Amino acid sequence: MSDNGILKKAKEAKSKYIEIENNILEMWKNELDHIIGEKEEDNKKGNAKQIKENAIITYGKEVSNYVVKDAKNKEIQADKDVKWQIFYADDENIYLIANSYVKNTALPYAIEKNEDGTISVTDKLPNKVIGEDSQCPYGAEYKANFVQVVNSYSGMDRILSNNIYEKSLKNMNKKYFEMFPDGIVPNAKKKYSNNKVVAYMQDIEAWKIYKDNKGYANYAIGGPTLEMLYESYIQTHPKVKDKLKYTVTGENTDVNSEGATGSGYAGYLLSVDGGTTWQKWTDSFATDTNRLYVADDPQHQKAYAYWVSSPSAVHNENIMAVYYYGRVRHHYYDGKTVAFRPVVCLSSKVVLELNEKTGKYEINEFWLCENEKGWIKWI
8 A cells, every 4th residue: 555545544544533533522512511401400490408409599589479378267367468488498398488577467376276176266365466666667567576475375285295396396496305305494493484485486286377278388387496597597608607506505504515604594595606605696697688587677667576486595585586687686575676477388299490580489380399319290
């Protein structure tokens, strides 16, 4: 074979090699585009685990088609004027929170289940409505406290003994129940009014007025717990994960396993330095700009704060609250400037999908999440 023939064959081989290489590159490019496309599509819809994994993007987004049910019989009508935001997610459930304070006329009576299974509704237990405050011009419609609850509520024993509350009251105040498994401070020298208040806020029989008609919600409660609040904030602000801490102390002045000295009352203390020091309050959410951790009431015309369903270690009559400027602190149960932001726990089967036109999420009625392996159609 001549030199020209060898060169010709070499050029043809090189050309063929380049063609094959380009085909392989094109194939991998198409596969990569497909994977990226699927990933982008998955980011537009999500079960609880996926919503949690993308918390920085998803938390705070409105869920536009969650609608509370219409009242029946003697039920109080839930506030339909509030919007619902993605607040928190664990590996099973997505939790929504009212974007602002609900009206105090839309707070539930205490509901008691009788031994025969019937339900009794007392007319004495809507939270006491407080008069107008000059600095909260519309506050008379929203502010409410627990005076009536402390005086009359008797559902605490039912809640503590009912297994249905393992995932709400007990799991959401996990550190408290690790110290007090029965939910009651043993040998307490004083009556713990804040325990009764927290039980009322977590009473899913009472707060079911904030469930929907379509069965998307597992249950509703009167407000987030401190642990849920902090875990949500850490997921959206990962830089503070090692700094923002909470702990529980007993009814003494002993130092607990996390180095916090008790104040003489059982409840939560806070830290912003990883547990080096423990405080009664912190300005944890002062930099929150998306109005998720503070209510959407920037001029604080409705209320100064919202109730958090966890007891404070400051006093047996104090529970936690979040103020309009981002401070998390204790507040007496008879406070005159505080309101409610209920929380809804969605079914583990719920899938949220982003509406790109509105920028809001919707509960997708076409998809049902069976497990983390993938999506199946709603049959």
